[in-house]
Amino acid sequence: MVLTEARDASGTRVPETILEGKGAAHVGTGGHVVEATWSKAGEREPLVLTDSSGRAVELAPGSTWIELVPAADGSVSIG
Numbered sequence: 001m002v003l004t005e006a007r008d009a010s011g012t013r014v015p016e017t018i019l020e021g022k023g024a025a026h027v028g029t030g031g032h033v034v035e036a037t038w039s040k041a042g043e044r045e046p047l048v049l050t051d052s053s054g055r056a057v058e059l060a061p062g063s064t065w066i067e068l069v070p071a072a073d074g075s076v077s078i079g
Contacts, residue, residue: 017068018043025049026076030060033078 003013022039027049036057039048047066049057069076
């Protein structure tokens with residue numbers, strides 16, 4: 001892991017994030033959660049979200065937030 005010079009609110013250095021490849025996603029949009037797959041072919045390519053049928057996940061209008069969860073020891077709770 002490579003740390004940047006940036007620091008979060010607690011003063012901890014922020015790791016460099018390189019988002020390429022694909023993986024599982026939980027997309028909260030329009031008041032519900034869609035289990036999806038994210039994919040990103042390269043640094044300058046768009047992030048693509050698809051549902052279990054391979055269709056693009058439609059996001060509700062408004063701000064979009066992405067939370068990156070550590071693959072090795074992260075967890076997600078949806079309630």
